Amino acid sequence: MLNYDTIFNFDKNLIEKLWDIGCDLFFQESLARHVNFRLGGDVPLFIIPNSLDGFLETIKLLRDSRIDYRILGRGTNILPTDNEKEFVVVSTERIDDISLEGETLTVSAGTSFKSLCLFAMKHSLSGLEKAFGLPGSVGGAVYMNAGCYGWETAENLVSISVFDGKKVLHLSPTEAEFGYRSSLFKKEKSLIILSATFKLVQGDKEDIQMLMIDTMRKRYEKQPLEYPSAGSVFKRPKPDFYVGTAIESLGLKGYMIGGAQVSEKHAGFIINKNNATASDVLKLIDYIKTKVRESYNVELETEIEIW
Numbered sequence: 001m002l003n004y005d006t007i008f009n010f011d012k013n014l015i016e017k018l019w020d021i022g023c024d025l026f027f028q029e030s031l032a033r034h035v036n037f038r039l040g041g042d043v044p045l046f047i048i049p050n051s052l053d054g055f056l057e058t059i060k061l062l063r064d065s066r067i068d069y070r071i072l073g074r075g076t077n078i079l080p081t082d083n084e085k086e087f088v089v090v091s092t093e094r095i096d097d098i099s100l101e102g103e104t105l106t107v108s109a110g111t112s113f114k115s116l117c118l119f120a121m122k123h124s125l126s127g128l129e130k131a132f133g134l135p136g137s138v139g140g141a142v143y144m145n146a147g148c149y150g151w152e153t154a155e156n157l158v159s160i161s162v163f164d165g166k167k168v169l170h171l172s173p174t175e176a177e178f179g180y181r182s183s184l185f186k187k188e189k190s191l192i193i194l195s196a197t198f199k200l201v202q203g204d205k206e207d208i209q210m211l212m213i214d215t216m217r218k219r220y221e222k223q224p225l226e227y228p229s230a231g232s233v234f235k236r237p238k239p240d241f242y243v244g245t246a247i248e249s250l251g252l253k254g255y256m257i258g259g260a261q262v263s264e265k266h267a268g269f270i271i272n273k274n275n276a277t278a279s280d281v282l283k284l285i286d287y288i289k290t291k292v293r294e295s296y297n298v299e300l301e302t303e304i305e306i307w
C-alpha cells in the first residue's frame, strides 16, 4: 500500500526533490477537496507544481521512482471512490498561461476553459462562444474532447503539445485521434497534455459576448449548477438517444440512493445532494444502467471517470 510512510521509505529524497523544484505537497489529502463532486477518499500525496518546468520535473521524478500517478485538471469529470488511493495526484492548476499571436492562442493545460473563453472575447476572437461555462481546464477538455451545444474542443484546435515522459511532442488534431468524447490521450495514459493551440477568427465583440451570455443562460436554466456533480454521467450511446430524456421517462428524476440524487433539473446529472459517498453515486449509476437496459435495451457507458 502506498502511503505517507512508504513514499518516504521508497525514496527518501523524492519529497525533498519535489520541494526543491518548488512543488506544494499535501499528504494524506482528501480528493473531495479537489473534485467538483466533493466526495472521495484520500491520496497519499497531492502535488501542485508551480511552473511548467516543475511540472515536467515532477513527472520525470515520479516515473523514475515508479510511483503511480494521475493528472488532475479541475476535477470536474471525476468520481473518486471512497477508499484510500494507491496513486499520487499531480495537479495542473498552476500551469495556466495564455499567449496570443494574431488569431492563434496557445493555452497551458491548467488554464480554466472559462478564462480562455473570456480572453478570446476580450480580443474579439470568435469560435469558443458555445464553450463558455464548460467547467474544467483546457487539458481536461482536450483529453476527452469535451463538447456542448454542437461545439467540441477539437473543432478549433491546430496542435497539442504533449510530454511523453522524456520529450515534448507536438501533435496535430488528426494525430490526437479525436472522436465523440474521446482522444488518443484516453488510450495512451503516458501522454500528458501541456498546452493546446487554438485558431479562432476575428469577430464582433458584442456578438461574441451575447452568444456567451446566451450559452451561460442555457446552462443555468438546464443544469443543476447549485449542487456538486461531475456533469452528465453517461455518454450518448447513439446519436439519436438522449440519455437524460430516457432516464426522465423512467420516472427517475429525483430518485435518491443515500445522499446521491438523479437531478430534478436534468436527469442526465447525478448530484451530491446530501453528503453523498462515492458508493451512493456508484449504486445509483448501476441502478440507472439496469433500468435503461431493461426498458430500452441500451447499454449506458459512463462519461465521468471513476478513480
Ligand SMILES: Cc1cc2nc3c(=O)[nH]c(=O)nc-3n(C[C@H](O)[C@H](O)[C@H](O)COP(=O)(O)OP(=O)(O)OC[C@H]3O[C@@H](n4cnc5c(N)ncnc54)[C@H](O)[C@@H]3O)c2cc1C
Pocket: 036, 070, 071, 072, 073, 074, 075, 076, 077, 078, 092, 109, 110, 134, 135, 136, 137, 138, 139, 140, 141, 142, 143, 144, 145, 146, 147, 148, 185, 191, 192, 193, 194, 223, 225, 229, 230, 231, 232, 305
Ligand atoms: C456542471 C458540469 C457541467 C459539465 N458540462 C459539460 C459539457 O457541457 N460538456 C462536456 O464535455 N463536459 C462537461 N462536463 C464535464 C467536464 O467539465 C469536462 O469534461 C472538462 O473538460 C473536464 O476538465 P477537468 O480539467 O475538470 O478534467 P479532470 O476532471 O480534472 O480530469 C478528467 C480527465 O482528464 C485527464 N487530464 C486532465 N488534464 C490533463 C492533462 N493536462 N494531460 C493529460 N490528461 C489530463 C485527467 O487525468 C482525467 O483522466 C461538465 C461537468 C460539470 C461539473
